[in-house]
Amino acid sequence: MTDPSSVPPRRRNSDPDPDGPDVLCLIGPMASGKTTLGRAVARHLGVPFIDTDAQIVAHHGAIADIFAADGEDGFRTLETEALRQALETADVHGGVIATGGGAVVRAENREILGHRFTVYLEIDEETVASRIERDQHRPLLSRQEDEEPLAKWCRIFSERAGLYRETARHIVDVRSGTPSANAERIVDAYRRFRTSRGGI
Numbered sequence: 001m002t003d004p005s006s007v008p009p010r011r012r013n014s015d016p017d018p019d020g021p022d023v024l025c026l027i028g029p030m031a032s033g034k035t036t037l038g039r040a041v042a043r044h045l046g047v048p049f050i051d052t053d054a055q056i057v058a059h060h061g062a063i064a065d066i067f068a069a070d071g072e073d074g075f076r077t078l079e080t081e082a083l084r085q086a087l088e089t090a091d092v093h094g095g096v097i098a099t100g101g102g103a104v105v106r107a108e109n110r111e112i113l114g115h116r117f118t119v120y121l122e123i124d125e126e127t128v129a130s131r132i133e134r135d136q137h138r139p140l141l142s143r144q145e146d147e148e149p150l151a152k153w154c155r156i157f158s159e160r161a162g163l164y165r166e167t168a169r170h171i172v173d174v175r176s177g178t179p180s181a182n183a184e185r186i187v188d189a190y191r192r193f194r195t196s197r198g199g200i
């Protein structure tokens with residue numbers, strides 16, 4: 001696991017506009033805290049918070065129903081549309097965007113996220129275990145005889161771990177710390193990034 005304080009944000013040719021509005025995206029596995037921390041980070045920065053899953057639910061209904069009717073692929077198409085729309089708004093007015101855990105699966109999403117200050121919330125099996133136990137709304141983690149939810153989480157995480165790393169500009173270890181402390185660390189990393197690029 002990486003110590004976030006030792007990892008400076010990566011420099012890319014496609015860096016965001018240092019004088020533009022505050023735009024920050026969160027990626028990471030299911031139950032890593034994207035929705036919870038995203039809301040807190042948005043409050044800190046004084047910009048709107050957009051959760052792509054919430055947008056999908058508002059426009060198309062429950063995520064489990066979308067998976068049941070149109071499969072994962074149908075859901076991914078709605079997710080890309082929600083991400084694009086969220087960024088259209090955020091690029092003008094500022095915004096913190098919490099993605100769903102599978103947003104990095106599609107190359108076009110990774111491309112879009114790679115052009116923003118995207119933070120990977122790094123977490124492990126031990127930390128998410130009780131959260132997954134408490135919360136049963138994710139269709140990819142539904143309890144089945146052949147594989148328990150936590151085993152599913154581990155399998156999916158191992159498939160995606162490399163994608164999170166390659167997409168992120170910054171990594172924050174969220175295995176410990178309260179939501180508000182972790183949100184502050186994300187805000188600090190973002191502010192350092194802006195300052196290092198000559199922004200305000």
Ligand SMILES: Nc1ncnc2c1ncn2[C@@H]1O[C@H](COP(=O)(O)OP(=O)(O)O)[C@@H](O)[C@H]1O
Nearest residue numbers: 029030031032033034035036037131177178179
């Ligand atoms: N730092 C944290 N400490 C304890 N619980 C947390 C923390 N971050 C998130 N949670 C809890 O974990 C669960 C999943 O968080 P959520 O924000 O929905 O994750 P995600 O959007 O990445 O799936 C929620 O019940 C939330 O309250």
Ligand SMILES: O=C(O)C1=C[C@@H](OP(=O)(O)O)[C@@H](O)[C@H](O)C1
Nearest residue numbers: 029030031053100101102138139
């Ligand atoms: O990892 C995934 O493929 C998914 C993660 C979920 O979001 P959270 O990561 O916010 O739980 C939601 O988008 C959907 O159930 C699929």
Ligand SMILES: [Mg+2]
Nearest residue numbers: 034035053098
């Ligand atoms: Mg979420």
